[in-house]
């Protein structure tokens with residue numbers, strides 16, 4: 001251990017690196033398999049770079065697919081970390097004081113994955129510098145995509161900065177100054193909402209695609225994010241609690257479960273409202289929803305996916321709603337998994353792909369991802385797990401050391 | 412007259428050559444133009460619902476871009492005469508040149524430095540006239556080095572007082588697709604993926620609706636089929652184009668003559684514009700496009716039919732390389748039935764203005780407010 005007085009920024013990163021390369025055999029096996037999957041993804045991506053996006057299942061008809069679906073879903077996961085930040089820093093709920101670092105780590109990870117998914121979807125990733133203001137041509141404020149670039153990068157910066165400041169202070173055995181970081185936290189709470197709204201507006205701002213051009217899209221994005229994100233968080237916190245001696249309060253998990261419950265219920269209400277609008281008096285604009293839920297002119301590849309998602313969603317929400325099932329830990333873990341899967345299916349493939357079908361000229365062309373797309377997607381998810389493991393491992397090590405040496409009240 | 416879709420079956424089309432159309436594409440003399448356009452903006456465009464066209468602005472030939480993008484130009488060229496981008500560019504060219512010298516091959520040296528300069532060039536909209544000339548020279552030289560047919564790439568600006576419009580006569584079209592074939596050849600469209608800017612739809616009589624619900628865009632039989640009508644779509648060059656607004660890097664914009672263009676070297680291939688287009692008018696290069704050297708049309712425009720690469724968007728430009736030269740777009744010229752009418756909306760004597768004033772015209776998805784400059788009508 002580096003003595004406290006010698007702890008500089010350089011030593012901080014060196015120690016973090018040391019934490020990440022040392023660990024149990026199980027840890028090395030885990031990181032090794034993730035590295036293998038990342039290598040597989042890289043291989044697939046190189047093929048795509050070389051041959052063009054034609055190696056994916058996308059076409060002029062369905063021009064966004066698995067990549068942008070994952071991107072959209074992950075923006076929600078990133079935004080959901082606010083559900084830990086808000087109680088921990090602003091409502092001063094001590095139960096959240098430890099978990100919040102994990103939440104911020106999750107946000108950083110999700111954002112990195114978002115950026116990776118957008119980049120692999122680009123036809124000319126090496127021309128991305130065209131987006132840099134002044135040097136390139138940043139079409140702000142007209143293009144919603146530029147708004148999304150700003151809010152995502154801003155949110156990434158905030159979520160790197162705040163935990164870094166807190167961890168670095170703890171690393172040096174000091175308690176972080178509230179006046180320095182609380183304003184940024186306030187900011188990040190609003191920012192979290194904006195990243196998901198901006199992403200929803202990306203779609204909702206297109207009158208050419210009636211399926212997306214819908215005022216409920218933004219709120220629904222938020223509701224599903226605040227259900228799916230904390231559900232994933234519960235699973236992660238449970239895992240950390242089981243496998244480390246990092247003090248995660250049982251109360252944190254209970255409160256998170258309550259947040260998930262409310263968000264999942266609101267999400268279902270909105271789903272009902274959407275279904276009513278599309279199917280009570282179907283118009284020409286309901287064709288995408290028809291394609292998704294029932295199939296159109298014999299094309300029904302998404303029908304099993306969406307019904308699986310809806311059944312899982314309703315079932316999980318019921319399990320959350322009843323106190324008996326919510327307060328039973330094994331059942332809670334199952335319902336979190338089901339809900340997470342449901343939202344991934346519904347918001348990923350269920351949102352992006354049907355928006356393109358039928359095409360604006362009424363043609364129906366299905367979309368099926370190719371192995372290249374799937375391999376790249378798996379690679380990026382492996383990257384996410386990899387980064388998240390590193391971040392959490394280092395954070396836990398620093399926090400534990402701080403706790404043992406300074407038994408003061410939590411920052 | 413009944414013929415198969417000749418080009419699809421690899422035969423030569425054997426119809427009478429298109430008549431010599433003589434629509435006035437160039438603006439009327441200044442005096443009449445001012446007289447006809449200034450009284451009110453509605454008289455400048457006789458569309459049934461206002462298409463939002465502006466009366467011609469009295470700008471000099473060379474200035475519209477500057478007026479449009481004053482701010483950008485100022486940003487791009489600071490007072491001290493050398494921008495950050497240029498500094499970076501020179502630095503990198505230096506590095507590339509050093510590397511190439513080390514490899515000791517002058518051809519590679521030239522190619523490397525040309526490619527570097529191409530990589531760091533600006534968005535076409537904010538280029539100075541000199542920068543435009545330079546990039547054209549580089550592109551032509553690079554084509555030569557690849558042993559391709561030497562292109563002649565124009566950078567002709569919009570002609571003041573011209574706003575292009577198109578009308579399509581559903582009663583006349585017989586679905587021959589000569590327009591599609593001419594478009595492919597004229598615009599150097601990718602032969603490998605079979606890219607088409609123009610889509611032709613066959614619709615059973617009595618089932619016609621503007622949503623194209625019963626339209627068949629993949630018909631493959633002898634035309635005209637009894638009891639059917641035909642209808643073509645392409646980019647409608649909206650006055651209020653949603654694709655332009657969404658582009659994050661400003662790689663696509665509407666020119667002063669109303670043509671929506673793409674800077675193929677600036678596009679990052681995000682495909683947001685493709686999602687935003689309500690008319691399915693944009694095409695993406697999913698693979699490296701292929702045009703056999705012998706079939707390349709060397710008369711090109713920077714914003715039109717020049718060589719594209721994989722990963723960028725492209726679209727119909729009303730054949731900008733032809734229309735700005737006072738010619739008809741290839742589709743209008745190739746049509747054997749006279750179903751396609753093209754001309755200057757600001758010229759009250761043009762045929763397009765005659766159609767708009769005297770036929771019952773309609774446009775697709777008028778409710779979206781995109782104001783397409785492409786009308787359909789029936790006799």
Ligand code: SF4
Pocket residue numbers: 657658659660661662663673677678679680681682683684685723724
């Ligand atoms: S694909 Fe190209 S032209 Fe279209 S929005 Fe993206 S960068 Fe702009």
